[in-house]
Amino acid sequence: xKIAIIGRTQILYETALKLHKExxxxxxxxxxxxxxxxxxYENDFKELTEKSHAAFLLTYTLDSPEISELCKDLDIGVxxxxxxxISQRHLDLFRLGVLNSHNGDLPRYRGxxxxxxxxxxxxxxxxxxxxxMEADKLDSGRVICRERFNLLPDKTITxxxxxxxxxxxxLYAKALHLLENDNKxxxxxxxxxxxxxxxxxxxLPEDGFINWEQSALAIxxxxxxxxxxxxxxxxxxxxxxxxxxxxxxxxxxxxxxTKDIAIPGxxxxxDLETGESHVQCGDGIIALLQCRYENESEEFPPGNRWRTIxxx
Numbered sequence: 001x002k003i004a005i006i007g008r009t010q011i012l013y014e015t016a017l018k019l020h021k022e023x024x025x026x027x028x029x030x031x032x033x034x035x036x037x038x039x040x041y042e043n044d045f046k047e048l049t050e051k052s053h054a055a056f057l058l059t060y061t062l063d064s065p066e067i068s069e070l071c072k073d074l075d076i077g078v079x080x081x082x083x084x085x086i087s088q089r090h091l092d093l094f095r096l097g098v099l100n101s102h103n104g105d106l107p108r109y110r111g112x113x114x115x116x117x118x119x120x121x122x123x124x125x126x127x128x129x130x131x132x133m134e135a136d137k138l139d140s141g142r143v144i145c146r147e148r149f150n151l152l153p154d155k156t157i158t159x160x161x162x163x164x165x166x167x168x169x170x171l172y173a174k175a176l177h178l179l180e181n182d183n184k185x186x187x188x189x190x191x192x193x194x195x196x197x198x199x200x201x202x203x204l205p206e207d208g209f210i211n212w213e214q215s216a217l218a219i220x221x222x223x224x225x226x227x228x229x230x231x232x233x234x235x236x237x238x239x240x241x242x243x244x245x246x247x248x249x250x251x252x253x254x255x256x257x258t259k260d261i262a263i264p265g266x267x268x269x270x271d272l273e274t275g276e277s278h279v280q281c282g283d284g285i286i287a288l289l290q291c292r293y294e295n296e297s298e299e300f301p302p303g304n305r306w307r308t309i310x311x312x
Contacts, residue, residue: 001075001176005029005054006062006098010040011168012080013048015101018169019078020052024176028055028070030062032083037229062090076179078172079133088135096183098133099144099175101168103160106131106190107197110139115160117200119225122217124151126160128167130175131190138199140192144175144185153253156224208233212265216253216284223251234294235265237311245294254278254285265312275301 002025005016020026029049034041042058049056055070060083067090071077077098079086091097104114105127115126126149134141149155149163178185191197208226210219210233223233232247239246262268262280269278276287292299 001025001180002027002073003176004071004074004077004094005045006031006077006079007082008032008034008040009038009081011101011165012078013040013044014165015078015080015169015172016045016048016052018173019176022173022176026052026054027074028057030057030059030067030070032058032060035081039229060084062086068093076176080168085136085138086133091133091135096132096179099130099172100133100139100141101172102129102131102139103127103164104129104139104200105146106139106143107192107194109200110192110197111200112202114200115164116157116203116225116230119151119155119157119160120218120221122221125149126151126163128164128171129190130171134192137192140190140197142186143188143190144178145171145187147171153220154224156227156250157230158228161229205231210235210248212279213282216256216281216286219281219286220251220253223248232292239293247292247294248288249292249299250288250290252276252287252289254287256284258285263312267306267309267311269303269309270306271303275303277302277306 003019004027005012008031016026016029029045031042031045046056057066057070071093074094076096077094079098080101086098103126104110106129109118118126127146129146130144132142132144147167149160208222208231210222212219226233227249232249234245234247236243236245264280264282266280267277268280268285276289278285278287288302290299291302
């Protein structure tokens with residue numbers, strides 16, 4: 001198929017490489033400025049076009065004669081993390097339409113930060129979905145294929161992104177194969193107006209601030225939902241006579257309930273052998289396994305550094 005690559009991220013970059021190797025013709029790559037957490041930038045996509053002899057365009061809008069000319073007579077668009085909702089006139093540029101990759105179990109988990117919200121909500125699985133985009137609608141339309149990742153209690157957003165980097169290019173290749181054999185193929189229809197549908201809204205860095213009055217489960221889920229490539233969950237405590245911001249990178253639920261009495265946020269135990277520091281939560285106890293102070297690159301097991309339980 002003759003394809004336009006539309007969007008951003010490392011995963012879309014790997015998808016373009018995969019589809020090119022599969023024998024599809026990458027006619028053009030349309031991208032915008034990368035977000036701070038991305039690992040592939042505009043110049044990476046530009047270099048990719050030079051290797052594949054495709055056209056390159058850096059823009060924030062698909063409303064231009066240049067876009068119409070680039071996409072004219074192409075079979076399909078392959079999109080991920082584009083900066084805005086795509087309209088019908090953009091979809092009509094392609095013979096089949098535009099495919100989108102969405103890491104949500106459509107029609108559930110539409111919108112932003114869906115994997116992060118799924119971890120926070122203690123979901124058991126993350127779903128990676130390839131679907132045809134619908135004009136002026138968010139994460140709805142004809143689903144072509146999907147794959148699921150089991151969210152075990154120790155799995156983090158880092159693990160999810162590592163899986164998505166492998167899953168997404170292969171899923172796009174599978175979707176194009178299915179459509180080459182039957183351009184009307186559909187696994188099911190994701191209805192944005194259906195009773196199961198809901199939207200997730202963006203999360204901000206300050207949403208990683210830990211409220212120790214929450215349960216151990218809720219705090220553990222926040223920590224694993226906002227670790228790398230995001231800025232991380234965080235708290236504050238007195239250290240060496242100053243108030244320091246502590247980034248929480250890895251945790252473990254010790255108990256979901258306790259009869260002992262302590263103020264939420266109080267350090268209950270520092271284990272020199274395991275490196276764990278146990279902290280009282282509103283309901284239960286959590287172990288901090290790996291931390292980092294703001295403005296320091298070194299990560300450390302807090303139980304190896306802290307010596308007192310007279311701290312919060």
